[in-house]
Amino acid sequence: MPSVFGKLFTRRPLTDPEDGRALIRLIGEHVPSWLPHRYGWSIPLRNVYDPERFEEFWKGLEYNLDWRNAQRTSTGHVTTRVGPRDTLSSVELSGEQDPALRLAGLAAGLAGLLRDCGQPLDLTYAVLHLFHPDELFTGNHGGHMFGDIRGTPVLGVAELGLKECLPDLAWGNVFGPPYVELFGGAGRLRGAPAALVAELGPDRFYLQLTGDITDVRDDRAAFTAARDSVKEHLGADCFAGYRGPLRAPRLPMAAQEGLWSPPAGFEVPDDLRQMLDQAVRDGKTLPPPAGVIEQDPQ
Amino acid sequence: MSQEFHLVTRERPTADGFRRALRDASAGTAPPVVDGNFEDPNAYLNVSGPQLWIEVEPPGHVEAADLEGSYGDGTVLPEPDDEQCLWFAVANVPVSAPDGSAEVAWRVFEDLAARYDGVAIQP
Numbered sequence: 001m002p003s004v005f006g007k008l009f010t011r012r013p014l015t016d017p018e019d020g021r022a023l024i025r026l027i028g029e030h031v032p033s034w035l036p037h038r039y040g041w042s043i044p045l046r047n048v049y050d051p052e053r054f055e056e057f058w059k060g061l062e063y064n065l066d067w068r069n070a071q072r073t074s075t076g077h078v079t080t081r082v083g084p085r086d087t088l089s090s091v092e093l094s095g096e097q098d099p100a101l102r103l104a105g106l107a108a109g110l111a112g113l114l115r116d117c118g119q120p121l122d123l124t125y126a127v128l129h130l131f132h133p134d135e136l137f138t139g140n141h142g143g144h145m146f147g148d149i150r151g152t153p154v155l156g157v158a159e160l161g162l163k164e165c166l167p168d169l170a171w172g173n174v175f176g177p178p179y180v181e182l183f184g185g186a187g188r189l190r191g192a193p194a195a196l197v198a199e200l201g202p203d204r205f206y207l208q209l210t211g212d213i214t215d216v217r218d219d220r221a222a223f224t225a226a227r228d229s230v231k232e233h234l235g236a237d238c239f240a241g242y243r244g245p246l247r248a249p250r251l252p253m254a255a256q257e258g259l260w261s262p263p264a265g266f267e268v269p270d271d272l273r274q275m276l277d278q279a280v281r282d283g284k285t286l287p288p289p290a291g292v293i294e295q296d297p298q
Numbered sequence: 299m300s301q302e303f304h305l306v307t308r309e310r311p312t313a314d315g316f317r318r319a320l321r322d323a324s325a326g327t328a329p330p331v332v333d334g335n336f337e338d339p340n341a342y343l344n345v346s347g348p349q350l351w352i353e354v355e356p357p358g359h360v361e362a363a364d365l366e367g368s369y370g371d372g373t374v375l376p377e378p379d380d381e382q383c384l385w386f387a388v389a390n391v392p393v394s395a396p397d398g399s400a401e402v403a404w405r406v407f408e409d410l411a412a413r414y415d416g417v418a419i420q421p
Binding site for chain 2: 038040041042043044045046047060063072
């Protein structure tokens, strides 16, 4: 059962294989035991991962890209911005605590992965967290980080929810420019009362709440105190559970950025039509409409 | 409600074998049209006819261990091949498919299971 979760959000569509190469290279550097072994778009996974045929692997994004490692202890999933109102693509990684790898060591590797992905993948937001039942939003605990499917925990941090607010602070967090601006600027992040504040690049930070990820499970009092303190510093109204108007960055939708075209026969709502027209006026080239197969010029 | 059938075999069913099984199972009606590439394990086939609609995920070479525990004790999977893998295919019959589509899908998978050392399963 997965217990360690990471999720990376970026405004990039992630369809460029170079983004995929950067991600997989960094997984190999930081948590090599989590490298893909099998991949596909449905379970059980039908393809063997071969680094020599990387483009074939990453092309799976056209449908749905899932993978697992050789030991069956971790999984990966990539979601691209395919819908007109999508604002973020994401990469989700989850895994069990490898018995041969202490949890703290695994978390350190994953934290390094998040930090090093910050610039190459232009991360807007990322989380690294350890499951705890108190954070189940299905369990009447007031938690916002996890759901569960038939008893198996799933990370509840999703693009749709981020349009309203952040679910909570995770143990490890990357905040990119939209969030740095939301919180009041880089100075605000630099002064956050977190165990670790690392500046990854211009207006991009990694915040880690305590020194050891096991605090999430083994020292709830210390973890919760650290979390509350940092949330208060950044702005409690940016997080789910705040009793009042919530704040979140307003990120451009795929249609606004010229990343989406309506399928043939689709009745485009007025607001989307305006976004598409503006994108064209801004000089953006819209992609081929979804569902239309390009004809061989021959 | 849509229906799903699984086919797990030791040998990979061929495209010709699939077409023959489909023809046999839908005998008496116009030959079904198969749209898609049966050889591509990542493809999705649309099988249609006047009284038929089945969506098929062609056989993919999956690790036998990934199928462990997927079915009840009464289902005996074939022995894995030298790579510890089996061939796994899925037939989906949408809820709005014409009556009889599920029966055809099941007969096709039973036929292929018999020919390619495997088992057809209603999960």
